[in-house]
Amino acid sequence: MPKGPGGVILWGDPMQEPTTKRAVAFFDGQNLYRHAKEAFGYHHPNYDPTKLHHAICAAHGWKPFGIRFYTGTPSAAVSPMWHGFWSNKLLAMRRAGIYVYSRSIRYRTIDITLPDGTVYEVDLPQEKGVDVHLALDVLRLALSNQFDVAVIFSQDQDLSELVEEIQAITRNTGRWLKLVSAFPSGPKATTKRGIDKTEWFKMDQTFYDACLDPYDYRPKPPATPTPVKEAVRLKSRP
DSSP: OOEETTEEOOOOOGGGOOSSOEEEEEEEHHHHHHHHHHHHOOSSOOBOHHHHHHHHHHHHTOEEEEEEEEEEEOOTTTOHHHHHHHHHHHHHHHHTTOEEEEEEOEEEEEEEEOTTSOEEEEEEEEOOSHHHHHHHHHHHHHHTTOOSEEEEEOOOGGGGHHHHHHHHHHHHHOOOOEEEEEEEOOTTOSOOOOSTTSEEEEEOHHHHHTTBOOOOOOOOOOSSOOOOOOSEEEEEOO
């Protein structure tokens, strides 16, 4: 059983390894953005999913066989700029033939008390259901024999539970399957591990920068500014 930097990986029956390997990309859009921000200092999701997937396939000799993108999006009331950005970027992806799944980001309000006794209300974003939908799609496409390699652009360890399910599929069908975790890698990265028990593909800044999307999806500011809900609010003073 081969080993990779992510741990033990089960490919299935080596006699069934396909000569041409069909690779489908599964992007956790917010996870990739956060880790690229930490590793490379970029402050908006400036990656091009098609370029990234094709570059990884070219590095391994795989055949690109589809791209699927999953993300949470903020409401216009909370963040007009980011809502407009994602609306424009996701529309461009759909027009490029990328499957897109998006859900509204929900917010949980908590109180933060400072040492001087001042209390602030803080709205914390919660991206619910996106990683679950991504995982279910990986399983569904694996069961229907729609890929040989799943390239998951994420470092979310919750997705490591996929490995056992994919291993069960290879045991029951004798098919050859591979899971790959692709993620930004650099000296400033705070998380240096891919998804456990998958093969890891570390994207350094040179690789990542060759796959940037040059288009600016930020909406033009309105003539009359729209009131924005504050994420941090003063609740009480000492």
